[in-house]
Amino acid sequence: MSNQQRRATPVSLPIGSGIARAYESTNLADAYSIELPTEASTNPELLARFIFSHQAPWVGNLMAVRDAVVGKFGLKTAKQLTSLGAASGAGRVGIFKIYSTSPTEVVLGEDDKHLDFRLSVLCTNQPSPGGKRHLTLSTVVHCHNLSGRLYIGAIAPFHRWVVQSSLRRAARIGWPSATEA
Numbered sequence: 067m068s069n070q071q072r073r074a075t076p077v078s079l080p081i082g083s084g085i086a087r088a089y090e091s092t093n094l095a096d097a098y099s100i101e102l103p104t105e106a107s108t109n110p111e112l113l114a115r116f117i118f119s120h121q122a123p124w125v126g127n128l129m130a131v132r133d134a135v136v137g138k139f140g141l142k143t144a145k146q147l148t149s150l151g152a153a154s155g156a157g158r159v160g161i162f163k164i165y166s167t168s169p170t171e172v173v174l175g176e177d178d179k180h181l182d183f184r185l186s187v188l189c190t191n192q193p194s195p196g197g198k199r200h201l202t203l204s205t206v207v208h209c210h211n212l213s214g215r216l217y218i219g220a221i222a223p224f225h226r227w228v229v230q231s232s233l234r235r236a237a238r239i240g241w242p243s244a245t246e247a
Contacts, residue, residue: 074098074233079204084166084173085184089208093181093218096226097204100233104199106241108189110172111159113201117187117236118160125228132221139213142178181214183207203229 077099079086107113136142157164162174162185175184186204205225209215 072100072234072237074100074203074230077202079206080186080188080202083186083188083202083204084168084171085186085204085206088184088206089182091208092206093209093215094183094205094207094222094225096229097202098229098233099200099202100237102189102199102201102241105243106199107244108170108199108201109242110170110187110189110201111164111167112242113189113236114159114172114174114187116242117203117232118162120236120239121228121232122235125231128224128228136217141180141217142176180211180217181207181209201233203233205229 075098077097079095079097083097102108159172159174161176163176165173165175165184167173170190171186171188173184173186175182184206186202188202188204190199190201207218209218
């Protein structure tokens, strides 16, 4: 696997993404793209499940700290979100609710009293003119109030590290193959 296939590169929010115009205003919007090997699946839900189930241990530690702090303010914790999926049988990928799926994109997210956010895992099914396929993980956040803006200001740097680390780790472990889709 080439170094390029392990590099998560900041890109513009994809115009064709289902989250590009999810909110009238956003307090955070970013996107990172990584090259997929030719044998990798382009099933966005499968890739999302793979990414979020193979995160580095430090991400779990960071989420535990986050949960300890936000739980005191009545915000949803990862443990609560995970139990929502188990209790309802609703479509979830890890802690994230599935909002929509298509052959090229899965939109995930959650709404809470301080902010709403959406994540997109968007795949190019067809190689680009250079023969390369990409996965783009995008995030948009809309804050409802001052606590949402303070929260997003505090976690934004960590969010960027987590996204990039998650994409690099998935590439290093090895993406699910197209035959697994």
